[in-house]
Amino acid sequence: AQSVTQLGSHVSVSEGALVLLRCNYSSSVPPYLFWYVQYPNQGLQLLLKYTSAATLVKGINGFEAEFKKSETSFHLTKPSAHMSDAAEYFCAVSSASKIIFGSGTRLSIRP
Amino acid sequence: DSGVTQTPKHLITATGQRVTLRCSPRSGDLSVYWYQQSLDQGLQFLIQYYNGEERAKGNILERFSAQQFPDLHSELNLSSLELGDSALYFCASSVGRTDAADTQYFGPGTRLTVL
Numbered sequence: 001a002q003s004v005t006q007l008g009s010h011v012s013v014s015e016g017a018l019v020l021l022r023c024n025y026s027s028s029v030p031p032y033l034f035w036y037v038q039y040p041n042q043g044l045q046l047l048l049k050y051t052s053a054a055t056l057v058k059g060i061n062g063f064e065a066e067f068k069k070s071e072t073s074f075h076l077t078k079p080s081a082h083m084s085d086a087a088e089y090f091c092a093v094s095s096a097s098k099i100i101f102g103s104g105t106r107l108s109i110r111p
Numbered sequence: 112d113s114g115v116t117q118t119p120k121h122l123i124t125a126t127g128q129r130v131t132l133r134c135s136p137r138s139g140d141l142s143v144y145w146y147q148q149s150l151d152q153g154l155q156f157l158i159q160y161y162n163g164e165e166r167a168k169g170n171i172l173e174r175f176s177a178q179q180f181p182d183l184h185s186e187l188n189l190s191s192l193e194l195g196d197s198a199l200y201f202c203a204s205s206v207g208r209t210d211a212a213d214t215q216y217f218g219p220g221t222r223l224t225v226l
Contacts, residue, residue, distance in 0.1 A: 032211045043113060043201055043217035044154075051212040090154065094211040098167050099144075101154040 002027045004093045006102035014110045019078040021105045023065075023091030026072065032094040033074045035065055036101075039087045047089070050074060061085070083109050114138065115218035117202050123224045129190040132221045136183055136204030142166065143185040144205070144215060145177055149198040160185055161207075189223070197225045 007022040025031055032051050036044040048059025055067040061084075065076045074091060086109045091102040114137035124130055136143050145157040147170075156169035160179035171177075174192075179185040189196060199222050203215040 034214075036217075041219075043115070043219045044203075044215075045113070045217070046214050049212070049214060098156055098159070098169060099211075099215065100156070103153045 002031070002093050002095055002100050004091050004100055004102040006089075006091050006105050008105055009103065010106045010108065012108040012110060013081050015083055016080050019063075019076070019081045019085065019107065021076040021089050021091075021107065023074045023076065023102060024072055025074060025091070025093045027093055027095065029095060033065075033067060034092040034094065034099070035059065035063070035074075035076050036090045036092060037087050038090065038104075044090060047076070081107075081109050083111070085109055113216040113218065115202060115204050115216050117200075117218035117221050119221060120219070121222050121224075123226065124192060125226055126192055126194060128192050128225075129188065130192065130223065132187040132189070132200050132202075132223075134185045134187070134202030134204075134218060136185070136202075137216050140204035140206050140216070141183065142205045142207060142213070143179055143183070144203040145171075145185070145187050146201040146203065147198045148201060148220070152198075154201075157187070192225045194225050197223055199223075 003026045005024045034049045035047040048057045050067045058064045116135045141162045144159045148154045157171040159167040177187045199220045201220045202218045205213040
């Protein structure tokens with residue numbers, strides 16, 4: 001069985017500060033892992049995905065995530081937050097049959 | 112713009128009624144997925160169709176059904192609606208059938224309000 005846990009339903013950082021959104025997964029098979037972003041009143045958009053190639057995955061808008069098998073984690077980071085990064089972020093784990101999304105983390109950016 | 116279209120954008124109806132949500136996938140995508148997003152349940156996978164056939168089922172109620180047509184558009188039918196069915200319903204599409212690495216492209220959603 002697969003599951004994904006996002007720690008912190010709401011994260012607030014100052015503009016220019018480091019963004020760290022946490023995601024831990026559970027999977028009985030090698031996982032495919034995704035981060036999606038949802039801006040207000042919009043659908044989800046892929047930020048990046050891990051498909052067993054490089055463990056450090058670079059995505060759009062300056063985001064990256066590192067797959068750590070020993071920690072079963074796939075945390076999302078961005079060195080310097082921008083006001084436009086305010087959104088809801090979803091981590092997801094995928095197998096052949098379906099994809100499971102985490103409960104989401106709302107990121108707020110303080111001026 | 113993901114290339115996935117959903118209609119209508121908003122839908123307001125009464126308890127006990129039936130509604131149909133429509134989704135057109137990206138050009139070339141054969142899989143369509145339906146999701147329900149609500150404040151208390153989060154984002155829940157409902158069902159997947161691939162090239163007209165049901166491929167995977169998630170937390171879909173018996174009052175809900177879906178189909179994918181030969182032109183690959185899909186419809187989600189919700190019947191005997193209850194207040195708790197009020198949510199955002201998303202459609203997503205991807206190229207393949209079972210490739211877990213496939214990216215899903217999401218439509219803008221249909222906001223259903225049941226009064």
